[in-house]
Amino acid sequence: MADQTFPSTSKPHSNHWDRDVFLSFRGEDTRKNFTDHLYSALVRAGIHTFRDDDELPRGENISTELPNAIRGSRISIVVFSKGYASSKWCLDELAEILNCTKTRGHTLIPIFYHVNPSDIRKQTGTFAKAFTKHEKRFQAEMERVQRWRKALTEATDCAGWDLDSIANGYESNFIDQIVEEVFCKVKPDGLCVAEKPVGLDSRKRWKLY
Template sequence: MAFHGSSSSSVSRLAYEVFLSFRGEDTRKSFTAHLYAALCRNGIYTFMDDKLRSGEEISPALVKAIEDSQISIIVLSKNYASSRWCLDELTKILDCRKIKGQQVLPVFYDVNPSEVRNQTNSIGEAFAKLEKRFNDDKMNVERWKTSLTEAANLSGMHLGNRNEPEFIHEIIEMVNSILIKKTYFQVSQYPIGIESRVQDVKSLLDIEKNESTWMVGIFGISGIGKTTLAKAIYNSIASQFEKASPNKDTSRS
């Protein structure tokens, strides 16, 4: 396995920001390779399995990588449903979505969501090959079918007639917006009176209308809540920006 990329980390974050699930023979050397490179260029810490897969079951390392990721991107291509490995990955990803609140982004590459949802056309043909191989394993076949339908019902991104660079750019923007919304400082559980103070500072900044760059200093004696206020302000405005980083040391008095 090769784990590449870089990341702006939150106060506490999982091991990876993105896990890529894909059918190797369809997109490993084309679309997924370009998407992975774009994620890394944008400083998004991404897990991509760069080894040719052997055997039927996903490895414990892959299971752990899925569990330790904030977002899973599922590249649903024509032969995705022919691989037990891919469908087990998909099922694990959807379990993490339900249990851990993981963000899941289906990417429909040269297939339509309806084909995935109903297992028709190329997806249907691929799934039929898998079903034939596992004819005696009805329970898993139904589980995989349910997972495909569930993934297709999620809000995802469809290549359609767009060119790939444009499509990849849109995916990066979507991932960045998700990461910004999930990257917050920890603030006191019951910060009495903090909301009114946050609103006071935000009114001074006038972020909605003002495109200028501001540097704000918060002064006061030690222990009155300067750091807590700064964190709360950051949390309230971070999603409005294309990029945001909470790593700066705000612990000074």
């Protein structure tokens, strides 16, 4: 794949969404386990969800199709895992997602999958190692690297779901709570029976100062 950032052009803002959810995740970390289970649960709940390994046609230009998929989605769920920041594609997705939250009324729901939110915000731990490599590889594109750093920091300003702090680490219960919150966000008023998603009171709001 060519080393190129997502194009900045986008279709005009509209309240019409092509789908409910865009899933951003590091495939090597969670494609065959957590993200697959989350995707299946969202689909079973009637939530139209984009996952690139299912919906991106073979041969399509990823640098064009993925940002279009983000812009056409009402919500992005970002599954932060230990290897998330090692992927330039994940980081480009995240930067586009944050841009859409500011310009298109898009909602970001971060999920912290066995990672410390402060490592994401401050780019420490495995995230520091990833950026050491990025800064060597992209010496001529340091603005892009700084955009990635800013996106990671801003993502932790959104209320997020931390697996290690919610549902005692049980993934099935954790996923159920996430799906219920998303369902309440995407369905019209009156269709969401619960006043608030189960477990929302215990959800950690990772807005760090």
